[in-house]
Amino acid sequence: MVCDNCRERDSVLKLVQVIDGTPKELHLCERCAAEKGVESAVAAPSPAIGELLQKVQQQLLVGAGGGGTGAGDAAAASARDAVRCTFCSATLADFRSTGRLGCPHCYEAFEGSLRELLRRVHGNARHTGRVYMPPRAETADHGGSLGELRDRLKRAIEAEQFELAADIRDRIRVLE
Amino acid sequence: MPLDLSLLPDGGVIWMDASGEHSDIVLSTRIRLARNIEGYAFTGRARDGERLRVLAQVRDAATQVPALAHNVFVRVDELPATDRLLLHERHLVSKELAGLDAQHPVRSGAAVFLGPDVGVMVNEEDHLRLQSLRSGFALPAAFEAVQQLDRELGARVPYAVHPEFGFLTACPTNTGTGMRASVLIHLPGLVLTKEMGKVLAGLQQMGLTYRGLYGEGSDVVGNFFQISNQTTLGRSEDELLQQLLVVVRRVIASEEDARRILLRDAGYIIEDKVWRAYGTLRYAHSLTFDEAMNFLSGVRLAVGLKLISGLSVYTLNKLLIFSQSAHLSRAEGRALTESEANLVRARYVRHTLAQEAGAP
């Protein structure tokens, strides 16, 4: 059955909404369900996040570009997309397609875009909850263990990030 | 190694023992905290070896975490699909961790620490999903338990945090506190009096979200709703909990009002409806899961209204869980076709209700 909202994708769940006292059945696809705030049992709203990110990026471009040409915008957008997280080699384009970040360091790599995205998702981008201090010694230990560096190296090579790969290889040599 | 849930207190279903505040209306309270460990890619991007190292690090730390002292450790990735489904039906692991749909097969390193009060899923979408599941309406108790676990585990494993954004998660919808608190609530009165629409709209205005409880299709069945906080960033854990607490109390009060109105204005209709539901469950010879859920909803309402006596909420809760297909297969000791499952389900429900009624 096709989705009642977009009429494009297959519906994956039926939502019974009571509108003005009458229950109404809505058959929704994963994406439309996510947009309606229904977490389906199958997966969380990943594509919706990707689309939201796209809007955020457009807004940031308009803000930064000062009314630049379309071509300039496109160039700036692809430049932004080319930025890679140095830890996991993920790009904003990866995030947009999966709706998931690659690793904790992605939050630093894409900080500007994410701050705006978080503001839109939560209404606020500043954490005011539990303050946490990680256990120090362990962080240092695990920040660069051999196995971990090898994983980073493989990911960097897969992403054709050869300069980064060379750096990581150097650090592995030191540890070996 | 086959999964032995008898190692768990009450087979891991103590969360539905019907203790706790308003347990005829609120089935259970769940709070989960999403955490990731510094130094690894998030689960979805991690390599097999990386996930296994995450698991090893957590297992190692867990031996020194008092909150996990009575937990049973299960390698979900080493279980056959039937056992993974069983854990999921018991609400002990998420669908994602259990790897139940074809697009998301079970990941290497997927594991869970199961316990009476708290549990930890490892290598779910986030490295760690700490959770507390309680019977009835028990937000403060559930939070206290999961917070204790969070403190103890976080002192031994370095969580990934950002000075501005708080706890970092794979999906930005969980960033900040990483907390999702939810209450599974039965609202037949509001549905029957057609007040549900207003309630749901009100929830969304308050920054809360809801979803139905899905049957074997993806239909919302049995008038069960799950209400939870929608945002996780910008407000503290206490503020988020307090808001959910206040709103759920209001929803419970509205449900009680609706039930009073139903009894007053349509008493005989309601009585007829719930006794028909009871009659069907008590005597039917084939029941689909969705049918069973809907009739159980009617009987649950009757017990709440004291129209049917001698039937405990605990029994009704058990019927909800144990009439799911993986549980029926487990009880029969073999795989069941859908029509076989319907027969076995009806027999199980019949026997349970007859026993409770003291009939032979």
Ligand SMILES: [Zn+2]
């Ligand atoms: Zn759609």
Ligand SMILES: [Zn+2]
């Ligand atoms: Zn990254």
